[in-house]
Amino acid sequence: MATQQQYHLMKGIALENECISIPDAEAGKFIRDISCAAVEMLKAENQSFYQIKYPENLRSHIVELAQLCPPTNREQNQNYTIPELGIKNLLEKIGNFYHDVVGTLGGQLQIEVDRGKSANRSNPEIVNACNTIIKSFDVAPWVEERKLGDVYTKREINIKGHGAIDMMARMTNNAFAESAITARSTQQFQDLFKGVEFSPTQKASAVQIKKIYDSLIHRAVTISREVEQSPGLKIIATSPQGQQIEIIGLAEKKHPNLFDDRKLDITVVKNKSPYKQSQNKWITILPKGVAIAIGPVFDADGKPKLQSNGQQQTKHLGYISEACLQQFQGSLKQFSQFRNLTKEAIPGFAPSQVKAAFTQVREYAIAIRESIPDLEKEAVAAAMWQVSTASKEDAERGFKKTSAVFAIFGEELVGRLGKLQFTEFAVVGTHKTSNEHLGRKWVGEKVECHIEQLPDPANPTHNKRWLVAENNKLGVFRSESAQLPIGTSFTAKITSPPSASVIITSTQGNKLKVGQMKKYAFAEREWNGEDGVITIKIAGSSKAFIPIAFVDDKPLGVVDKESFKLLSERLNVRSIKIDGFKFQGVLESAPATIANIKVDPETIRYPQVWTREEALVREKKIKANEKVSVRTEIPTTDTTKTEPVKREEWEKKMLKLAFACLKKNPANAGEEMQTATFGDGKYRVIYHTPSEMLRIVDEKSDRGTLYKVQRGKAIQVCGFTEDEKPNFEQSKVELYKHLGKSAPKGLLLE
Numbered sequence: 001m002a003t004q005q006q007y008h009l010m011k012g013i014a015l016e017n018e019c020i021s022i023p024d025a026e027a028g029k030f031i032r033d034i035s036c037a038a039v040e041m042l043k044a045e046n047q048s049f050y051q052i053k054y055p056e057n058l059r060s061h062i063v064e065l066a067q068l069c070p071p072t073n074r075e076q077n078q079n080y081t082i083p084e085l086g087i088k089n090l091l092e093k094i095g096n097f098y099h100d101v102v103g104t105l106g107g108q109l110q111i112e113v114d115r116g117k118s119a120n121r122s123n124p125e126i127v128n129a130c131n132t133i134i135k136s137f138d139v140a141p142w143v144e145e146r147k148l149g150d151v152y153t154k155r156e157i158n159i160k161g162h163g164a165i166d167m168m169a170r171m172t173n174n175a176f177a178e179s180a181i182t183a184r185s186t187q188q189f190q191d192l193f194k195g196v197e198f199s200p201t202q203k204a205s206a207v208q209i210k211k212i213y214d215s216l217i218h219r220a221v222t223i224s225r226e227v228e229q230s231p232g233l234k235i236i237a238t239s240p241q242g243q244q245i246e247i248i249g250l251a252e253k254k255h256p257n258l259f260d261d262r263k264l265d266i267t268v269v270k271n272k273s274p275y276k277q278s279q280n281k282w283i284t285i286l287p288k289g290v291a292i293a294i295g296p297v298f299d300a301d302g303k304p305k306l307q308s309n310g311q312q313q314t315k316h317l318g319y320i321s322e323a324c325l326q327q328f329q330g331s332l333k334q335f336s337q338f339r340n341l342t343k344e345a346i347p348g349f350a351p352s353q354v355k356a357a358f359t360q361v362r363e364y365a366i367a368i369r370e371s372i373p374d375l376e377k378e379a380v381a382a383a384m385w386q387v388s389t390a391s392k393e394d395a396e397r398g399f400k401k402t403s404a405v406f407a408i409f410g411e412e413l414v415g416r417l418g419k420l421q422f423t424e425f426a427v428v429g430t431h432k433t434s435n436e437h438l439g440r441k442w443v444g445e446k447v448e449c450h451i452e453q454l455p456d457p458a459n460p461t462h463n464k465r466w467l468v469a470e471n472n473k474l475g476v477f478r479s480e481s482a483q484l485p486i487g488t489s490f491t492a493k494i495t496s497p498p499s500a501s502v503i504i505t506s507t508q509g510n511k512l513k514v515g516q517m518k519k520y521a522f523a524e525r526e527w528n529g530e531d532g533v534i535t536i537k538i539a540g541s542s543k544a545f546i547p548i549a550f551v552d553d554k555p556l557g558v559v560d561k562e563s564f565k566l567l568s569e570r571l572n573v574r575s576i577k578i579d580g581f582k583f584q585g586v587l588e589s590a591p592a593t594i595a596n597i598k599v600d601p602e603t604i605r606y607p608q609v610w611t612r613e614e615a616l617v618r619e620k621k622i623k624a625n626e627k628v629s630v631r632t633e634i635p636t637t638d639t640t641k642t643e644p645v646k647r648e649e650w651e652k653k654m655l656k657l658a659f660a661c662l663k664k665n666p667a668n669a670g671e672e673m674q675t676a677t678f679g680d681g682k683y684r685v686i687y688h689t690p691s692e693m694l695r696i697v698d699e700k701s702d703r704g705t706l707y708k709v710q711r712g713k714a715i716q717v718c719g720f721t722e723d724e725k726p727n728f729e730q731s732k733v734e735l736y737k738h739l740g741k742s743a744p745k746g747l748l749l750e
Helices: 002-021 024-046 056-066 074-078 087-113 124-136 164-179 186-193 200-229 322-328 351-371 374-388 403-408 410-418 561-573 649-664 725-729 732-739
Strands: 234-238 244-248 264-270 282-287 314-320 336-346 424-428 443-456 459-469 472-477 489-495 502-506 511-515 528-540 545-551 554-559 582-589 594-599 673-678 683-688 693-698 705-710
Touching (some): 002 087, 002 124, 002 164, 087 124, 186 374, 244 322, 264 314, 443 472, 649 683, 649 693
Antiparallel strands (some): 234 244, 424 594, 443 489, 489 594, 511 554, 683 693
16 A cells, blocks of 8 residues: 555656646646546545545645636637636646645655554545545656566656656657667577577477476466456356356455355446556446445445445445456446355465466476587577477467577577578569669679668558668568668678569460479570460369460470469450460560578678668658758749750660660560560660669679660669670661661650
């Protein structure tokens, strides 16, 4: 009880300090909130159960403050202003009110402190009155939160006020926000023991050890939660129909008729206490008795005690347990009544039992570690780590899936942290237009890379960690993949895996996608627009058939399900049998969807200032002291018209030839991303139609992007040698071979 009074005293002092600390701009709202809270304080005097009686010196303050509460009528409320008495004087009055509350409650606390040397006891009526006042309006949530384990480990402390402690907490929050360590999914650390081998027997042993450890710690956590939520005795109340209600918190409420021989009649009401609401939503009340499952109170002769208005007295009995609430599945309503309940008192767990349960967990971890030979410890640790990081965490468990391996193999884990273990990654989305290296096949080039936080191409309102190679975006990391911090730079080798599928375009412009190529004749081949005769053959039975595409009578791969469906529909209309169907087509390997990254750990450079990851994309706001350059010139002409970009003759000829080859490739019909080879197969052009961005890469060697330009803009990249440029001016024969004299629409000449 003394501890609870101490909390209330701290909150009362915080409210008193708020009256002299609050900024002028917020003072009006503060006064309105306090005055409306005073209205609720007066309502507590007339509640049907547990009525509050205020000391007269405090009640006079409450009545005066309640008169300042704005009217509930919206039109009147909009025109409501603070009376002429003035905000400063009102704040002084409110400060004096809370000063008196703190003084009154402090006196009661001193009586409790002196219990050992005095027969005096605190007055519950006065204590409850002061508690009701302080709980009606709260500006100091830090009083409870300062001892919570997740504060400044997982989150900031909650602050509402402007006092000295709030100022310190706000500064600490800012520091925490800048340098807080963000926990990442354990799946991202699966490769921590990469290279450490273990046998099936060692893995089976690790699984069994983890299973026993998890059961022990689960039991300890369950006992701990029960002691925290419902210490001491509890009652199981059973209705005539057999429905059971578990009532906890009996020691806190101390109902006088709790253990007599009467059956229970209880009423359930909603718990409005800000301190218990998160744990127990509903409380129970007994008629003639005092309880939080509200129930009746009886006198020494067994007769019902009555209130001054003639109604039966009630008192809180205890809280409805969380497990019991789950059984009701939301059907429990305010003022629900249960009659003629039999009761059974059950002893709850004690704090000493919690300590014993966790001691058993610790002793098991020590014993298991000592039982494993030193030469096998790392292998068993690696096996347990693999099992523990194979899936995502379950927040409901109350403990981490890696708890066992950390408890038993802490030394082995620390031993893996001496050097960077995560040196091999894969980034995805390299086949999408967001890849600024699109069309480039990586063959182990060693390039400079860094990590940036940028919008996710699949969901532009969310951020992803991007791998940027040679200052151009390549791909994003999977959520379950190991990831280096934002701003990290390093040197890495990049490799594109073989394409997993081929797009075949018929002479009519129809497309057929073929995959699962690793099983067939062209597993390692890259297709770059070669012509071929395609034959569709059906393998397997009629119930489980497999459509296979053949190129020049050699199996290429399995036809994609959707492509096969469309082809079947077209052939059925023409009454053509699909098995054995042949057509002429152009084959292009689809871009690889991933790129494999191998980091040189000696080149890792971590950022000096770490960037905290933000899930959502936020617009950059200009700071108050940030200088912004503003153009003051007044344009004399229409600035929407841009001057044509002047291009050299070789560049014009090269662009004509590139677009001619794009137009000739039937696979580009209607596609946003178009590609083709030209210059006797030396170069590959890639054209993104929505952005009108054109890129040319070296098809024969690993020089990467040789040319990059966007319509109406100057060259962004030009890697052609002086010997190569004149060759484009002499390429009229190849140009006429492809297009004659016509040029495609949207030619990037000006």
